[in-house]
Amino acid sequence: MIIGTAGHIDHGKTSLVRRLTGVDTDRLKEEKARGISIALGFAYWQQPDGSVIGFIDVPGHEKFVHTMLAGASGIDLLLLVVAADDGVMPQTREHVAIARLLGIEQTVVALTKADLADGARLSEVAAEIANLLAETCFTEAPILPVSTLTGDGLPELSTLLAGKARETKARRGDGAFRLAVDRCFTLQGAGTVVTGTVLSGSVAAGDGVVVSPAGLAARVRSIHAQNRPAERGMAGDRCALNLAGPDISKEAIGHGDMVVAPSLHAPTRRIDAEVTVLPSETKPLAMWQPVRLHHAAAEVGARIVLLGDETAPGGTAPVQLVLDEPLAAAALDRFVLRDTSASRTIGGGRFLDLRAPERRRRSPERLAQLAAHGHPDPAEALRGLLSLPPYHIDPDGFARDRALGAETAGRLAEELGLVRIGALTMLPEHWQALAQASAARLDAWHAEHPDLPGMGLERLRLAVAPRLPAPVFRSALSRLADEGALVAIGSWVRLPGHEVRLSSEDEALWARIAPLIDGQERFRPPRVRDIGQLLGHREEEIRRLLRLAGRRGDVHEVALDHFFLRATLGEMVAIAIDLAGAHPAGFNAAQFRDRLDNGRKVAIQILEFFDRHGLTIRRGDLRRINRRRIDLFGPQPAMTDGGEASPVGRPDFKSGRGRQTVSGGFDSHSLPPIP
Template identity: 45%
Template sequence: MIIGTAGHIDHGKTSLVEALTGVNADRLPEEKARGITIDLGFAYAPTASGSVVGFVDVPGHEKFVHTMAAGAIGMDHGLLVVAADDGLMPQTREHLRILDLLGVPQLSVAITKIDLVDAQRVQAVTREVLDHVGLTRFGEVEAYPVSVRTQAGVAALQAALFALRLSQPSEAPSYFRLAIDRVFVVKGMGVAVTGAVIAGRIAVGDRVRLAHAGLEARVRSIHAQNQSAQQATVGERCGIVLSGVDVEQVTRGDWLVGPELDLQTVRVDCLLSVPHDAERVIKDGELVLLHHGCQQVSARLILLDRGQIGAGQEAWAQIVLDRPLALCWQDRLVLRDASARHTLAGAQVMDIAPPVRGRKKPERFDVLATLQQADPVTALLGLMDRARGPLDLTHWAAAMNRSAELLLRALEPRLALQLQDGAHQLILGMEAQSGLTERVRACLDAFHISDPDEPGLAFERLRRMAVPDLQASVFKVWLTAQISAGTFALTGSFVHAVGHKVELSGPERILWERALPKLLDGEFDPPWVRDVALMVSASEEEVRLLFKKQARTSALTQLVKDLFYPDATMSRMADMIRETVGEQGFVSVINFRDKLGIGRKRAIQILEAFDRVGLTRRLVSLGRTGRAVEKDHRILRNAALFRGAQQDVQP
C-alpha cells in the first residue's frame, strides 16, 4: 500500500508523515535547512498485520507541482492535508486536481494544526474541504482533525490509514512497469533506481528494459517497501539495483519495463477531462506540458469533437508529443499550460497508434468509446465488431500490457480466423471476415465482367481496388489464406473468382494448337514471334496478341519483347535450377548456360525472368576494392514455383 500526501506548502505534510511513521521524509540538506520539501520524500511503517505501508511526501510549493505529479504515480491512497488556520489554498486545489485526474483510487483528508484555532474554525474548514472534494470523482470522504504538536487525532488517522487494504482487480496488466523517480550508484553493486511498481511484478535475476533509452539490464537486487526482497509487485515502492547499464545511461523520468513492452509513440488518442474548477477553457491546437510519471514533455493538443473545452467537460483529443513516450492503454496523464502555472486537464490514453486521416469521423469516436471499456477483452471484442479487416492482436496486447496468449484464449469463441504476419498475430471476427470477403468478391466479379479476357488481378492491385485502407502485408496474408481455403482462386500471380477462366475464341484456339508445339519443339531456345508466325502462316500481330493473352494466364512466360517460353519448358528449367542449387548451393550464369547448352545472353534473360517471378534471388558481392564483382549467383527464393499445377503457385 502506497499513501501519498498532497496539499499547500507549510500545511504540515512532512510533519504529519513523521508523526505517523517516525521518519522524517525530508532527505536533502536544503530541505532540512529551509524546512520545506523540494523533492519526493519517502517513509515506511509496519502495520499490525505484518505488512508495510509506504508514504510518499510531495512538495507543496507551486514551483514543484511537476514533482508532486510524479509522486502521484502509483499512489493507492491520497492524503489531502489542509491546515486549519489557512483552509483551502491554491496548491490544495491544484494537488487535489492532480490526484483526481491521475485516477488515484481513494482519498482521505487530514485537517492539521487544529491546536492553533478553535473548534468552530476546525468545523468550518472541514466542511469547506469536504464540500470541495465532493465535487470531484472522490465524492464523500473521511476527514480527520489532527495536531502533530499535541498528537491529538494522530492515532485515529494512523489506525484508519494502516487498516486500508489494497484492492486486487480480477483482471490486471501482465508485465512489469515502474516510473523511475531517483537514480544513484550503490558502491560495489551498480546503478540503482527507485519508483512505484504500477503493473506486474519483478524478481531478482529478471531482464528489464529502459523504455526510452532502449537498453536492456538485469535485476541484481531489490529493496521493496524499505526491506530487502526477492521480488516486488503492484502497490509497493522499490529500489532496484541494475547490472548491464551505466549511471549516465539511466535518467529520472524513464520507465523500467518488462522486455515484452517495446512500444513507444509520439501520437495518442485520449479522453480529455477538465476539472470542475478550471480557470479557463482549453482550445484546439493549444501547446501544453504533458506529465507521465516523472516525465515532462511538450505536446500539441488536437480536439477531435469540438473547438474548445471548459470546466467539468470531457472531449476526445489527439495529443502529438515532441518526443516518444512508452505509453499504455488507459494510462493517466496530466496536462498543464505551457508556462507550467496551471493544471489544465487530465487525459486517459485510449489508442497509442491512432490514425491521422479520418480521426474526426463519427465512426472513429465509436472506436474510442469502445476503448473506454475497463476490460481489455470487452474492448477488443468491440474493436473486432467494428473492424473492416484483421486486428493486430500482437500490437494490442503490448499496447494494453496484456498477455497475447491469455487474450486469444478469451477471444477465441468469437473468432472467424487467425493469421500470422511475420511476428504479428492477426485475428478476425465473424463480421469483419464476412465483410472483407464480400468486398473482395464484389471487386473481382465486377472486374471479370468488364475485362473477361483478363485472368484476374494481382494482389496489390486487388487490394487498392477493394480495400485500400488495409495494410498490404496484412491483406496478402489474409488473401493467401482465402485462396488456400478455396474462397478465391489463383492462376500464376493473378487472383480471380473460383470458376473464372480466360477462354480462347475459336480462331485463337486453333492458332494456339498450331503455335504451342513450335514453342515446345524449340525447347530451351524457342522461336521468336516472327518465326512462329511464319511457321503457322499467321500475322505477327495475331501471334503476339495470342501469346500475351496466354502469358496473362501463366501458360507462357515472356522473357523479353516477342520471346515467350511455355510453362512446361519453364518447369523443366526450374527443375534444373533446383537440382543445381541442391548440389552446389547456388546457380550461376555459367553453370546454367552449360547445363542448357545455350548462349550466355539467353541464360541471363531466363534467370532474370525467374528472379522476376520469385523462384530465385540474385546475390552479388564485390571484391575488396568495391569495384570488381567477386560473386554473382542465384539462390532459391520460392522453390515451389513451377512445380505441379499452376493453381498451387503462391504470390
C-alpha cells in the same frame, strides 16, 4: 497500499508521516536546513498482520508541483493535509485538482495543527474543506483533527488508514510489468538501483526487462518490495530493482523512465487522448498550444491538436498530444497538463490511443475509434474497434498498448471468437462478409471474362470489403483456399469450379507449337513469324494462341513475339543465380550467353526481361540477383504474410515501354499464372 500526502507548504505533511511511521522523509541536507520538502520522501509502516503500508511524501511548494505529480501517480489513497491555522490554501486546491485528474478515488483529510485552533476555528476550516471537496468523488472523505505535537487524533487517524488499507483491493497482477522510475542511484556492492511504483503486472528476480523509452536491456538481480527483500514485485508495490546490463548505469536511466517487460517497449511521440480542462482556467485550449505533460514520473513538452470543437474550461474533449520526446506509456494511463511556465495546472485526462494518426485525425470514423478506445473493459474496447472501419486490428499491438498479459490477450481472442489473418484479427461476422464478397466478386468476374483463368489478386483486394493490407489479404486468400472457397495460384485467384479450356483446334495447334520452343532449342526458340512459316499458319493466329497460352501460364513473352516456356525461364533463372554465386561482384551478358549457348542479342533480351521484373539488378555491364524476386519464375511458394513478390499484383504495372495492360490487372509481358 500506497498513501500519498498532498497539501500546501508548511501544513505538516512530513511531520505527520514521521509521527505515523517513525521515518523522517526529509533526507536531503537542504531540506533539513530550509525545513521544507524538496524531493519525494518515502516511508513504510509495518502493520500487525505483516503487511506494509507505503507513504510517499510530496513537496507542497508551488515550485515543486512537478515533483508532487511524480509522486502522486500510482498511489491508492490521498492523505490531504490542511493546517487548522491556515485553512485551505492555493496548493491545497491545486493538489486536490491534480488528484481528481489522476483518477484517485480514496481520500482522507488530516486537519493538522489542531492544538493551535479552538473548536470554532476547527469547524470553520472543516467547512472550507467540505466546500472544496463538494461535487467531487471526495465528498464523503472523513476529516480528522490531529496534532503532531500533542498526539491528539493520531490513534484515530492510524486506525482509519489501517482500515482503508485492508479494504483496498489489490491491483490486478495479470497485466504486463511496468514500473515508473522516480529515483536511480548506485549502491556500493550492488550496482544500479531504480525505485518506483509498480503500475501493472509483476517482476521476479532474474527476469529480463527493458528501460524505456531508451530501450536499454537489463536483468533484475534482486528486488526490495515495500522496503523488504522479496522474490517478486507486484502491482501496487513500492519497489527497488537492482538492475544489471551492458548499458545500465546511473547516468543512463533518468527520472521518469519506465522499466517494462520487453514486449511493452514501444515508445510513442503522438497520442490521442481525452482531456478535461479545469474550471479555474480562463481560456479554452488552443490549436498547437504548448504545454508540459506529466505522466507517472515523466515530464515532457507537448503541443495540443484539437480533434473536436473548442475545449472550454470545465469541458472534456478529445485531443492529440504531439510530444517533444518519446514517452513510454499505456492506453488509459492518467496524465496532467501544466502551462509552460509551470505556474498552473491546466487540466488532464487519460490516454486513448498511443499510435495516433497524423492524417484524418478529426474524421468521424477516427472519433468513433477513439470512443471505442476509451472503454475501460479491454474486451468491449476490442469489440468496439473491430466493429468499426477498417474492421481489423493488430491484436499484439492492442495487448501491448494496454499492457495486457499474454493470458489476458489469449482469453480476449477466445471470448470474442476472433479470426486471425496474418498479423491482424477480425470478428467472425466480418470474416464471413469478406469471404462472401470475394466469392461473389470472383463469380461476377468469371461471368464477364470466361476466357481468363482468374482475377488479379490486387484487383480482387481493391474490389471487396473490408479492404485488407496486401500482405494480410494474401494470408486471407490462403485461409480461404485451405477452406476450399477459392483457388489462389501465383497472382491469379479463381473459384474452384472455374477452368479455362482451349478449343479443340487451338489445343491441336498448341500441341504442334510446344515442341518447337522446347527441347534443344528451348533457350533460343523461334519467333512468332518463324513458327507461322514452319507450321503454315498466319502470324496473327500464332501470336493469338501464344498470348492465350501466356494467360494460362504456359509461356512468357520475353521480348516482342519471342515466347519461352515457363519451365525454360525457370532454368534460366537458376543459371543466373549460379552465375551470381560464382561472381559476387556481378556477372555480365557474355557469361550468361555462354551458359545458354545462345546469341548475344537473345541473351540480352532475356536479361532485360529479368531487369524489368526486378529479378536482376544492373550496374553498368554487371548484374546481381535480387533474392527477394527469385520466386517470380520458379515454383511459387505457399502464400505467406510477406509482401507481394510479383509486380503484377499491382494493377498499374507494365513490364516495358508501350506495353498495354490487359484484363485481370496484368499486361501482355507480365508474369502469368502458374499452370
